[in-house]
Amino acid sequence: MNVVFLACGYPPEMQQYTRGLAEVGARVFGVGDAPAAQLAPSFKAYLADYLQVPRLLDEDDVVERVAAWVRGKAIDRIESNWEVMVLTAARLRERLGVPGMSLDAVRGFRDKQLMKERVAAAGLRVPGAARVRTAAEAQAAAERFGYPLVVKPISGAGSADTYRVDSARDLEQVLARTQHVREASVEEFVDGEEFTFDTVCIAGKPAFVNVAQYLPRPLIARSNEWISPVITTVRNLNQPALADGLALGRRVLGALGMGSGFTHMEWFKKPDGEVVFGEIGCRPGGAHLVDQMNYTCDIDLFREWARAVCWHTFEAKAERKYNVSIIFKRALGQGRITRIVGLVEFMRRYGEHVCEEKLLRPGTPRRNWKHTLLSDGFIILRHPDWRTANELANIAATEITMYAE
Numbered sequence: 522m523n524v525v526f527l528a529c530g531y532p533p534e535m536q537q538y539t540r541g542l543a544e545v546g547a548r549v550f551g552v553g554d555a556p557a558a559q560l561a562p563s564f565k566a567y568l569a570d571y572l573q574v575p576r577l578l579d580e581d582d583v584v585e586r587v588a589a590w591v592r593g594k595a596i597d598r599i600e601s602n603w604e605v606m607v608l609t610a611a612r613l614r615e616r617l618g619v620p621g622m623s624l625d626a627v628r629g630f631r632d633k634q635l636m637k638e639r640v641a642a643a644g645l646r647v648p649g650a651a652r653v654r655t656a657a658e659a660q661a662a663a664e665r666f667g668y669p670l671v672v673k674p675i676s677g678a679g680s681a682d683t684y685r686v687d688s689a690r691d692l693e694q695v696l697a698r699t700q701h702v703r704e705a706s707v708e709e710f711v712d713g714e715e716f717t718f719d720t721v722c723i724a725g726k727p728a729f730v731n732v733a734q735y736l737p738r739p740l741i742a743r744s745n746e747w748i749s750p751v752i753t754t755v756r757n758l759n760q761p762a763l764a765d766g767l768a769l770g771r772r773v774l775g776a777l778g779m780g781s782g783f784t785h786m787e788w789f790k791k792p793d794g795e796v797v798f799g800e801i802g803c804r805p806g807g808a809h810l811v812d813q814m815n816y817t818c819d820i821d822l823f824r825e826w827a828r829a830v831c832w833h834t835f836e837a838k839a840e841r842k843y844n845v846s847i848i849f850k851r852a853l854g855q856g857r858i859t860r861i862v863g864l865v866e867f868m869r870r871y872g873e874h875v876c877e878e879k880l881l882r883p884g885t886p887r888r889n890w891k892h893t894l895l896s897d898g899f900i901i902l903r904h905p906d907w908r909t910a911n912e913l914a915n916i917a918a919t920e921i922t923m924y925a926e
């Protein structure tokens with residue numbers, strides 16, 4: 522089993538998938554932009570070979586270089602778990618005749634307008650949305666759907682350049698601020714709670730399923746620095762409140778022609794109970810969601826993903842034992858972290874429920890909270906009871922304060 526894995530070492534969690542591939546018996550042909558000499562020996566041990574490319578995001582260049590590199594080798598899989606490279610992997614598969622999802626199928630997971638058209642064509646509820654390239658097109662879409670609206674890039678990530686728009690005057694301001702966005706989606710604003718639907722699929726069928734709830738909704742969390750965003754995986758997936766969302770998720774996979782690998786979908790639940798599709802990627806969720814899913818069941822999805830992709834099997838017993846919350850913290854002030862108030866007390870009282878505490882230590886420069894949900898660090902905790910897990914998360918969110926100056 523020879524597997525080409527694009528972006529094998531960065532973002533950092535990709536090293537875990539590389540490990541998973543090696544652990545299920547694959548020979549990993551890793552592609553990255555770091556010099557081979559800079560790779561940690563413990564990571565290199567998982568690689569059969571490594572190709573350094575100058576620019577991972579230069580798709581044509583990567584396709585040419587990888588194709589030349591593997592000439593004469595029998596390659597069984599070409600994969601990437603990094604959103605911005607899933608299309609590159611699909612192009613390479615088509616070029617080299619390697620099994621896996623087609624370029625057309627992967628496009629349905631990358632282009633937010635195309636994905637909504639395909640999901641809607643399957644009879645599923647999506648927000649009204651239009652692809653726009655000019656201010657005139659945006660205004661026409663606004664007239665069609667009415668306010669409030671959401672304006673966001675067609676191939677966005679991390680809620681970058683994403684805005685709620687409440688009036689024609691708002692729209693003008695947002696268009697002025699997003700001139701650098703080539704193609705945007707103008708959408709009906711869907712009010713309600715926001716959840717994920719995550720899977721590891723084998724030939725389009727989920728071998729593993731997860732739901733997590735965002736508290737508060739991502740757009741609100743990403744627009745207000747004082748908030749400590751929380752995401753909690755839901756232990757009990759058999760509750761009636763989730764049934765429609767889970768059914769929606771499964772049907773979306775069919776509508777988009779999912780193959781094998783991770784999916785990460787977001788969906789809305791309106792106050793009247795209606796569920797609405799949000800977006801989906803054919804890759805894992807970021808910001809430690811895979812770690813959260815692992816802590817939920819005490820399993821190793823880095824390895825099980827590899828098994829699903831290589832051997833079309835899933836061996837972990839995914840019994841859901843915990844609700845797992847991640848709490849992201851943002852320091853007050855700018856510059857370097859100076860102190861963390863409330864952490865010692867929190868750990869003394871609730872430390873037995875904490876899986877990871879990775880808050881930036883005093884002396885470390887703050888991270889840009891707009892650029893990374895990780896912000897100034899995070900705490901992952903878990904509890905078998907949903908209410909208790911969220912109460913603990915709420916205490917971490919409100920009673921631990923980081924300062925910077």
Ligand SMILES: Nc1ncnc2c1ncn2[C@@H]1O[C@H](COP(=O)(O)OP(=O)(O)OP(=O)(O)O)[C@@H](O)[C@H]1O
Pocket residue numbers: 648671673677678679680681683708709710711712715738739740741787799800
């Ligand atoms: N039609 C909509 N109605 C209401 N809110 C929306 C809508 N579209 C997007 N949002 C809000 O904006 C957030 C970001 O949008 P979306 O998930 O489409 O983009 P993204 O940049 O890929 O997000 P991320 O990478 O953070 O998951 C959503 O999580 C949601 O809170």
Ligand SMILES: [Mg+2]
Pocket residue numbers: 679680787800
């Ligand atoms: Mg999203």
